[in-house]
Amino acid sequence: MIDKRKKSTQAEFTKWFGPLLNALRELGGSGRPKEVVEEIAKAEKIKDSQREEVMKSGILRFDNQVAWARQYLVWEGLLDNSKKGVWTLSSKGQETFLTQDDARTIFLKWVEIHQKAKKDKSSKDKIVQTQEQEEPEELDNEITPTLLEVLQSVSPIGFEHVCKRLLREHGFENVHVTQASHDGGIDGYGTLELNPFVSMKVLFQCKRYKGTVSRAQIGDFRNAMIGRADKGIILTTGTFSEDAKREASRDGAPPIGLIDGKKLVELFEKAELGVKPKIVYEVDYNFFETYMKK
Numbered sequence: 001m002i003d004k005r006k007k008s009t010q011a012e013f014t015k016w017f018g019p020l021l022n023a024l025r026e027l028g029g030s031g032r033p034k035e036v037v038e039e040i041a042k043a044e045k046i047k048d049s050q051r052e053e054v055m056k057s058g059i060l061r062f063d064n065q066v067a068w069a070r071q072y073l074v075w076e077g078l079l080d081n082s083k084k085g086v087w088t089l090s091s092k093g094q095e096t097f098l099t100q101d102d103a104r105t106i107f108l109k110w111v112e113i114h115q116k117a118k119k120d121k122s123s124k125d126k127i128v129q130t131q132e133q134e135e136p137e138e139l140d141n142e143i144t145p146t147l148l149e150v151l152q153s154v155s156p157i158g159f160e161h162v163c164k165r166l167l168r169e170h171g172f173e174n175v176h177v178t179q180a181s182h183d184g185g186i187d188g189y190g191t192l193e194l195n196p197f198v199s200m201k202v203l204f205q206c207k208r209y210k211g212t213v214s215r216a217q218i219g220d221f222r223n224a225m226i227g228r229a230d231k232g233i234i235l236t237t238g239t240f241s242e243d244a245k246r247e248a249s250r251d252g253a254p255p256i257g258l259i260d261g262k263k264l265v266e267l268f269e270k271a272e273l274g275v276k277p278k279i280v281y282e283v284d285y286n287f288f289e290t291y292m293k294k
Contacts, residue, residue, distance in 0.1 A: 011068070011107055012065060013064075013065035013066070013068040013069050014069065014072075014100070014103040014104055014106075014107045015100065015103070016040060016065055016066050016069035017069050017072065017073060017098050017102070017103035017106065017107075018097065018098040018099065018100070018102075018103060019040045019043060019044055020036065020040060020066060020069050020070060020073060021073070021078065021089065021093055021096060021097070021098060022043065022097075023036050023039035023040045023043060024036060024079075024087060024088070024089045024093070025089065025094070026039055026043070027039055029088060029089045029094065030086055030087060030088040030089065031086070031087055032085060032086055032087070033063075033066075033067070033070075033085065033087060036066065036070075036087055037062070037063055037066050040066060041062070046062065048241065048242035048243065050062055051242055052212055052239065052241050052242065054210070054212070054238075054239060057148075058148055058152070058210045058237070058238065058239075058261055059262070060239055060262075063262075070087055072106055072107060072110055073093065073106075074286075075110050075113075075285055075286055076106050076109075076110070076286075077090055077092055077093075077286055078090055078092055078093035078096055079093055081284075110285070113285055114285070147265050147268060147269075147274070147275060148237055148261050148264075148265060150274075151208065151237045151261075151264065152208060152209070152210060152237045154208065156206075156208055157177075159206050159208035159237075160177045160187045160188060160206045161177055162274075163187075163188070163204065163206045163235050164176070164177050164188055164190075165273065166235075166264075166267060166268065166271065166273060167188075167190055167204065168190075169271040169273050170267065170270075170271060171192060171193070172190040172191065172192050172202070173190060173191045173192075173193065174190055174191045175188065175189070175190035175191075176188055176189055176190070185205065185220055185221055185223075185224035186203050186204075186205060186221075186224050186225070186228070187204060187205045187206045188203070188204050188206075189201060189202065189203045189204065189228075189229065190202055190204070192231075200229075200230060200231055201228075201229045201230070201231075202229060202231045202232065202233060203224075203225050203228060203229045203231070203232045203233070204232065204233040204234070204235060205221050205232070205233075205234045205235070206234075206235050206236070207234065207235070207236035207237070207238065208236070208237050209236070209237060209238050210237065210238050211238045211239075212238055212239050212240065212241050212244075213234065213236055213238060213239070213240045213241065213244050213258075214241055214243070214244055215241060215243035215244045215246075215247045217234075217244070218234070218240075218244045218247040218248050218256060219247060221234060221256065222253060222254060222256060225254055229254075230254055231254065231255060231256075231257070232254065232255075232256045232257070233256065233257040233258075233259060234248075234256060234257070234258055234259065235259040235264060236259065236260055236261065236264070237261045237264060238260065238261055239260050239261065240258050240260055244258070245258060
């Protein structure tokens with residue numbers, strides 16, 4: 001008979017604790033979040049349908065679960081707490097191989113520590129439910145959901161023009177938005193200088209919605225590019241299906257750069273466009289762990 005109470009206090013993301021450590025070892029001890037997610041998906045044979053599942057916030061559920069797994073491993077001292085977008089195994093993490101029981105123990109330990117630190121009387125079930133619907137602060141700036149919501153709320157034409165501004169901020173020149181309803185699938189174009197001797201024309205398409213861009217839409221955009229440019233970019237506040245990602249980089253076809261909602265936010269933040277930076281200090285619970293036991 002299954003102990004339902006025990007199961008309910010087990011966050012789904014704990015199953016990625018061990019695979020995350022294994023993925024980083026496979027990558028040589030460190031990797032960017034996207035690389036780690038890809039390595040876990042490959043090693044665990046995750047289906048495209050699971051990888052493309054989106055939460056209400058517009059965040060990919062699988063990516064978010066891996067991010068929470070990373071957060072707990074940081075607290076446990078198995079990963080370094082890097083702020084530079086690179087996940088790195090600590091010396092302790094290099095030598096640690098976790099079972100699912102180990103993962104559960106780590107999870108419950110840190111839930112209890114946070115309950116005590118915050119004097120939170122919420123049940124573990126409530127904490128699990130809350131975490132699985134949110135992003136860990138260490139992975140994504142807390143502005144991310146808010147900025148995505150703002151971008152998703154502007155008008156379609158407004159989104160095209162704010163993307164035009166974003167491209168300019170990142171080095172594009174002569175950026176123009178095409179006339180509405182007469183773009184043939186192309187929302188705008190610009191010039192990117194690769195070096196003092198070489199520049200290229202780039203076409204872009206803007207998709208302001210929460211859904212998933214399909215492989216067919218990538219193909220339609222590429223067809224619209226024929227004879228007009230050698231490079232294209234699709235910017236969306238949503239996500240791209242795995243088939244769409246493969247189609248965008250298919251051998252023998254003009255390459256198409258894909259900017260999903262998460263990457264879009266990163267580009268706005270890097271350019272400090274439409275956002276204001278702020279300094280936030282977080283508590284190092286790992287430091288205080290021994291003192292809580294006294």
